[in-house]
Amino acid sequence: MGNAVLGVIGGSGLYDLPELVGAEWVTVDSPWGEPSDAVRIGEVDGLKVVFLPRHGRGHRYAPSDINYRANIDVMKRCGVTSLVSVSACGSLKEEMAPGSFVLVDQFIDRTFAREKSFFGKGCVAHVSMADPVSPRLVEHIAAAGAAEGLTLHRGGTYLAMEGPQFSSLAESKLYRSWDCDVIGMTNMPEAKLAREAEICYATVAMVTDYDSWHPHHGAVDIQEIIKVLHANSDNARRLVARLAKDLPRQHEACPVGSDTALEYALMTAPEMRDPALVAKLDAVAGRMLSR
C-alpha cells in the first residue's frame, strides 16, 4: 500500500513536536485558503511525520475560524496516510477524569458555522461516516499509550460544539442524556474532511475538565484547563513519539475503508463536473478524478 506518513494535528497546548528529527517548518499552499500555520516536517526512525498546530503557533485561530479544509488538504499534499488529532476536551462522564486520555470512536456534530465538505456544486460526493475513526490506527495509539503508562479509555462519543463559549448547564446535561463522553470544539468537520481526503483519522482526546455538569466541580474555567494542559502536554508528546516509533512503515489497509472512501462516492457525471472545483480537488480526490 505504499509508505506510511504520520500526520499529527496538535490542539490546545500542543504547538510543536520537539521529538521530530531534522524537522523544518514548511509553508504549504492550498487552493482551499490559509491553513492554520506552516507544517513541521521531520522524521522518527525513518517515518515521515507532519505536524500542524490546529490553532496556529501562539493560538491565533478560534475553533470557528480554523480553515479545516486547508489543513486537511495540506496534510494530503504532504502525503499523510494516517492522521492523529490531539484535542483538549471536557468530560461528560465521571470516570473520564481530567488528565486521562480518551480514544473516541464516534462523533456528534453540532457545529453550524464551518465549511464541512470539499465537494459541492459541480462535483458532488457522499462518503460514509458510520465508522469515523480508523480502528487499526486506534490500536496502534492504544498500544503506544499502554507502553507509556498512560491512562487511556477505549471508545467514546465526542460531541463537537461550535463554541467559542463553553456549554450552559442545560446543554451539558443534554449531551450527557445523549450518552456522549467528551465535548470539544474542533474535531468536526476535521474528521469528515479527513474521510473525504481518504486519510485514516483517530482522535486522542485529552480530558481537561468536567464541563459544567459535575455537582462537585465548578463550571469549566479556562485557567483550570490551561493548568491541566500544561501538566499533560508532555504525556501527549510521549504518546505521539511512541506511536511514531512503532507505527508500521507500510500503510496498512483500513478495515473501515477510510483510505478508499471516495471509491464509490462521486455522484457528478464526469462531463458535468466543474473544472475549477476539480482543479482544487487535485490533492484530496486526485486518485479518483484522474481516472
Ligand SMILES: CSC[C@H]1O[C@H](OP(=O)(O)O)[C@H](O)[C@@H]1O
Ligand atoms: C482551550 S479550551 C477550548 C479549546 O480547546 C479545545 O481545542 P482543541 O480541540 O484544538 O484541543 C477545544 O476544542 C476548544 O477549541
Ligand SMILES: Nc1ncnc2[nH]cnc12
Ligand atoms: N468543556 C469543554 N467544552 C468544549 N471544549 C472544551 N475543550 C476543553 N474543555 C472543553
